[in-house]
Amino acid sequence: xxxxxxxxxxxxxxxxxxxxxxxxxxxxxxxxxxxxxxxxxxxxxxxxxxxxxxxxxxxxxxxxxxxxxxxxxxxxxxxxxxxxxxxxxxxxxxxxxxxxxxxxxxxxxxxxxxxxxxxxxxxxxxxxxxxxxxxxxxxxxxxxxxxxxxxxxxxxxxxxxxxxxxxxxxxxxxxxxxxxxxxxxxxxxxxxxxxxxxxxxxxxxxxxxxxxxxxxxxxxxxxxxxxxxxxxxxxxxxxxxxxxxxxxxxxxxxxxxxxxxxxxxxxxxxxxxxxxxxxxxxxxxxxxxxxxxxxxxxxxxxxxxxxxxxxxxxx
Amino acid sequence: xxxxxxxxxxxxxxxxxxxxxxxxxxxxxxxxxxxxxxxxxxxxxxxxxxxxxxxxxxxxxxxxxxxxxxxxxxxxxxxxxxxxxxxxxxxxxxxxxxxxxxxxxxxxxxxxxxxxxxxxxxxxxxxxxxxxxxxxxxxxxxxxxxxxxxxxxxxxxxxxxxxxxxxxxxxxxxxxxxxxxxxxxxxxxxxxxxxxxxxxxxxxxxxxxxxxxxxxxxxxxxxxxxxxxxxxxxxxxxxxxxxxxxxxxxxxxxxxxxxxxxxxxxxxxxxxxxxxxxxxxxxxxxxxxxxxxxxxxxxxxxxxxxxxxxxxxxxxxxxxxxxxxxxxxxxxxxxxxxxxxxxxxxxxxxxxxxxxxxxxxxxxxxxxxxxxxxxxxxxxxxxxxxxxxxxx
Numbered sequence: 001x002x003x004x005x006x007x008x009x010x011x012x013x014x015x016x017x018x019x020x021x022x023x024x025x026x027x028x029x030x031x032x033x034x035x036x037x038x039x040x041x042x043x044x045x046x047x048x049x050x051x052x053x054x055x056x057x058x059x060x061x062x063x064x065x066x067x068x069x070x071x072x073x074x075x076x077x078x079x080x081x082x083x084x085x086x087x088x089x090x091x092x093x094x095x096x097x098x099x100x101x102x103x104x105x106x107x108x109x110x111x112x113x114x115x116x117x118x119x120x121x122x123x124x125x126x127x128x129x130x131x132x133x134x135x136x137x138x139x140x141x142x143x144x145x146x147x148x149x150x151x152x153x154x155x156x157x158x159x160x161x162x163x164x165x166x167x168x169x170x171x172x173x174x175x176x177x178x179x180x181x182x183x184x185x186x187x188x189x190x191x192x193x194x195x196x197x198x199x200x201x202x203x204x205x206x207x208x209x210x211x212x213x214x215x216x217x218x219x220x221x222x223x224x225x226x227x228x229x230x231x232x233x234x235x236x237x238x239x240x241x242x243x244x245x246x247x248x249x250x251x252x253x254x255x256x257x258x259x260x261x262x263x264x265x266x267x268x269x270x271x272x273x274x275x276x277x278x279x280x281x282x283x284x285x286x287x288x289x290x291x292x293x294x295x296x297x298x299x300x301x302x303x304x305x306x307x308x309x310x311x312x313x314x315x
Numbered sequence: 316x317x318x319x320x321x322x323x324x325x326x327x328x329x330x331x332x333x334x335x336x337x338x339x340x341x342x343x344x345x346x347x348x349x350x351x352x353x354x355x356x357x358x359x360x361x362x363x364x365x366x367x368x369x370x371x372x373x374x375x376x377x378x379x380x381x382x383x384x385x386x387x388x389x390x391x392x393x394x395x396x397x398x399x400x401x402x403x404x405x406x407x408x409x410x411x412x413x414x415x416x417x418x419x420x421x422x423x424x425x426x427x428x429x430x431x432x433x434x435x436x437x438x439x440x441x442x443x444x445x446x447x448x449x450x451x452x453x454x455x456x457x458x459x460x461x462x463x464x465x466x467x468x469x470x471x472x473x474x475x476x477x478x479x480x481x482x483x484x485x486x487x488x489x490x491x492x493x494x495x496x497x498x499x500x501x502x503x504x505x506x507x508x509x510x511x512x513x514x515x516x517x518x519x520x521x522x523x524x525x526x527x528x529x530x531x532x533x534x535x536x537x538x539x540x541x542x543x544x545x546x547x548x549x550x551x552x553x554x555x556x557x558x559x560x561x562x563x564x565x566x567x568x569x570x571x572x573x574x575x576x577x578x579x580x581x582x583x584x585x586x587x588x589x590x591x592x593x594x595x596x597x598x599x600x601x602x603x604x605x606x607x608x609x610x611x612x613x614x615x616x617x618x619x620x621x622x623x624x625x626x627x628x629x630x631x632x633x634x635x636x637x638x639x640x641x642x643x644x645x646x647x648x649x650x651x652x653x654x655x656x657x658x659x660x661x662x663x664x665x666x667x668x669x670x671x672x673x674x675x676x677x678x679x680x681x682x683x684x685x686x687x688x689x690x691x692x693x694x695x696x697x698x699x700x701x702x703x704x705x706x707x
Contacts, residue, residue, distance in 0.1 A: 181447065222367060223448065223452065
């Protein structure tokens with residue numbers, strides 16, 4: 001896509017209000033900005049406008065617009081900041097409890113595991129505990145947007161999941177990507193709704209796993225891998241005309257939008273199940289396009305502008 | 316000259332070495348109060364360097380012994396059907412004799428199980444993964460991996476599997492002894508430390524070739540001709556298999572950060588698309604780096620005990636040592652038919668070290684004779700490495 005066309009599309013989307021979260025019934029009065037203070041940032045899973053959980057039937061997934069069930073839906077959000085109209089970014093001071101199951105910090109990096117599955121039904125491989133919020137504070141100010149990454153910061157990505165001092169948010173074995181000595185940044189899996197009775201999907205599960213690749217360690221140190229392909233998604237919600245306000249808005253992760261370009265019932269032979277972030281897996285191309293990550297570099301495209309996966313809606 | 320003399324004295328102390336002046340290097344248990352020579356947990360041939368051991372997992376006799384039990388214990392797999400030893404059998408130098416392995420749930424593994432002899436010296440672990448640089452980190456892959464499933468531990472069964480260990484009085488005592496400082500010694504971190512400690516004692520350095528190097532044994536004529544070929548510029552085996560461990564990726568206590576070489580090699584096994592392609596999911600370093608030139612590049616394994624670790628290559632696709640030599644002499648493999656057809660000899664990413672070599676039948680026989688001298692019968696039969704659950 002050439003840049004002018006991309007710009008046109010982006011402008012069109014902005015005009016439609018998709019960036020500011022005006023796409024879900026907030027077409028009336030404009031949002032007021034956020035004045036700072038306590039932040040309770042809420043996340044919710046949807047497929048289009050329908051809520052998604054481990055008990056729901058998800059409709060309209062992928063290029064075949066098929067029905068599916070959730071198998072997993074967990075992702076890490078890092079380094080949340082609030083943005084003023086002039087572009088100034090102010091980091092959220094993350095609230096972290098002692099023995100916190102969900103939140104972690106390393107230096108200036110912060111992390112929250114958002115867990116929207118409860119290990120019931122088709123989600124049996126997950127954990128019963130859930131978390132849909134990020135709590136913290138920001139100083140008083142006039143904020144119009146919220147900015148964050150989906151991923152685990154490098155400073156937190158290579159900890160031993162079983163070491164006693166590793167933050168609990170980074171210890172769940174089912175989010176370990178041990179072959180990279182790292183974590184699965186986002187684990188979103190959907191499965192054939194009739195898998196146990198009359199399966200019809202040629203590949204029974206579509207696994208969308210985002211994580212850093214190209215990792216190497218120093219043998220003399222015996223640890224501390226670093227990864228050439230970071231694959232951390234960046235995105236910003238809100239802008240001066242349609243500001244994001246955590247008191248008025250929550251953040252939706254749209255599974256339908258994430259997988260819109262994927263044929264979720266099949267898997268390209270000779271590639272990993274679904275998309276496990278491999279650069280040469282055709283099944284990854286639509287997903288990375290929706291995430292606005294350049295696969296070759298693992299870096300956000302245009303800071304993530306135009307990403308289709310996260311959007312703000314009214315609380 | 317021992318490695319202790321070459322290294323700074325400080326390092327010798329740091330890794331707990333004793334007997335620096337002797338013909339053998341030993342590693343002693345820092346928790347042992349026994350006077351020397353008590354408390355020795357590792358005896359190394361004089362031509363082996365002291366191994367690197369993580370600061371947070373010093374080698375102790377209690378951890379090694381706990382690790383030996385865990386290594387051979389099928390209860391450590393989700394369904395109780397496999398232990399580490401299922402794919403790493405001591406009599407096969409801790410390989411499994413299969414072209415490719417099968418996990419506890421029956422899922423096929425795409426790779427050949429590697430020997431664990433001298434694994435403590437491997438700079439990177441597994442066939443082609445530059446991220447895995449410690450045994451503790453590597454162990455999580457077979458324990459918890461899902462692609463493929465090996466031991467089959469997961470979120471749902473991990474507590475149940477740990478409970479099996481907690482319920483066994485033998486383990487209550489052994490975990491407490493190995494991790495006396497921990498209020499609750501049962502945990503996957505400690506399982507990893509113990510099994511890694513056991514693996515660090517799998518030292519193979521008493522083969523006839525080692526005895527020859529130490530002036531304690533002679534090679535016969537065929538073996539000697541093979542040795543000269545192996546280390547010479549005709550067969551050129553030594554470029555990738557020339558270290559004391561007969562490979563080219565070595566880390567040890569004296570290794571400096573930033574200076575450890577971790578080469579990977581494409582040997583021309585495949586060329587399925589005429590553009591150098593190897594069949595997925597066995598494309599080597601490429602699957603980690605996604606750099607086109609890394610297609611088909613794998614770590615050169617140690618050739619210690621190579622006489623008992625057949626079949627060979629990352630996918631077990633060459634059955635015997637004479638066939639391996641035919642493959643290298645031809646400068647790669649031409650697969651003439653089937654889905655893997657292609658001329659690996661012309662693989663554009665092939666290592667420059669793998670070229671057509673004129674080896675006579677006598678040369679090949681001599682090389683095989685030499686390779687057989689790398690078998691360490693003491694290692695294969697060492698009771699210290701044996702299955703503690705085996706019928707007495």
